Amino acid sequence: MRSTGSRYRVFTDEQWERIEPLLPSNGGRRGHPFGDSRRVVEGIAYRFRTGIPWRDLPREEFGPLQTVWKRHRRYAGDGTWDRVFSQILVEADAAGKIDWAVSVDATIARVHQHATNTTRPEQDTGAGSNHKNLPWHEIELPGHGIGRSRGGLTTKIHQAVDGRGRPLAMVVTGGQRNDGAMLTEVLAEIRVARLVSGRPRTRPDAVIADRAYATGVIRSELRRRGIKAVIPDKRDQAAARKRRGSRGGRPPGLDTDAYRGRNVIERFFALAKQWRGIATRYDKLAITYRAAATLCAILTWIRLT
Template sequence: MSRFQLLSDEQWSLIEDLLPAPTGKPGRPFRDARSMVEGIIYRYRCGIAWRDVPEAFGPWQTIWTWHRRMSADGTWDAVLTRLLSAAHAAGIIDWSVSVDSTIARAHQHGTNLTRHTQGAGSNYTNPRIEPPDHGIGRSRGGLTSKIHHLVDGRGRPLVVLVSPGQANDAPVFEHLLAHLRVPRLRGGSARTRPDRVRGDKAYSSRAIRAELRRRGIVAVIPQPSDQIAHRQRRGSRGGRPPAFDTADYKSRNVIERGFNTTKQWRGLATRYDKLAVVYRGAAVLRAITLWLPHLSDTP
């Protein structure tokens, strides 16, 4: 396999029909969709500027335009949904899910545009609409963004969202859970409910626990010390402590290992993209490449 061929033939066949086809319109010669997708993967894997993408993949302007459009029109989300449906049908999704986020420092080339931060925030309901703050916020580490993941029991992403770096994790959780929807290949209602949710202390809130309890989802979330102290001060009025499975919580480390794998793409470990839609599209594409080997015979 050439260093410029990043997907096997079998992996490409799983997603080919969902990607744009040549239009036949006059103009520059059309480069096939596979070279465009592999050019996008190459750019984010290496963390290079778009204009430095090797000519073997085609004109860099075309590659960027493809990625920008497919991030905004939902093509990458549709591809990931297709793979999740196939994985669900094959019984390889572990529905004991984990939730967390990881910080990515925003490079100066990704922040040189006007950002409206007063009352702004990422659009979690429709992440394909560009937010006024472009998903960049100022935290202790400077200008940063967060990638939020809901992953299965083996650390493979099911839902991907992007927020400013200073955003709290807990308010994003309800949106991650709302976007969890895996259609069934043979019809019927899509699966939207995991068996259990593992999260760290950032997700220990009454609202989150109440929602999980209402939907019959087991919460494996430890309580922070301040919540424990508050309950104990109230005595019998504080109620019983929430159930917590210490042994099961150890499996939450799959999401930490998953973030390490995701950030092997240098263009995700550091954010070079100006637009949150484009950056999230790359994170969804990374999730696609993590699922593809599990659905083909080629690693």
């Protein structure tokens, strides 16, 4: 059952009860604790679900827009949403609810003009690599993760989901960033701690991906880590191997039954892009845009578990 003003609400009472204990009471500040966290978090989710400007948030429902925006900026920068997401995954793994046949892909989001009126060094725009090896919430990408691709200014979300289409990790880059080149960084973001003790789980049973990931480097890396690769061969590679005859070597194996499950990631993208603030990027900062995608991922898990 939803609370009063359900037209504006995203979380049910039961869902809110799951994440409220995971939120900071005051964000590390001295003085008074945060007031009415649910009202503010609902405002954050409503803004990204509808894609409206921050200044158009209904004040009577969510309070001052400055409060909602500052809370989202704080939670994005201090890793609050990442910690909540990590804890949700810990609980799901302890209950045996994570399917470790992981699908990986990327989706493009057009960048609205409201997100582009910041300084973006031309040589760095859309680099999309975490060269400092910091947590992704602590680093603002060069060019704010906005790149120029065939569709204009775009951002790309590189995503890994479990076998039932629920998110495990994500990386935001410029739109022109190659999917396969980011696979290692996406897999490095998969880190599910144990509820009691033991090393976090970082290795999927299998990685299911389309032909954009069909390179020898990727196959070798997955083999090195003991991860089954469910990736079809590229047509030009298959043709070149055939031309060489016996010298072309054996084609890589493909588990066709497992590959049929790859569509779970497409279904997740379709679900996530129902949030208009994710389907189109209005945020100037990459960390606040990524934080919105993380909040959407949290909601996906608590709705389905």
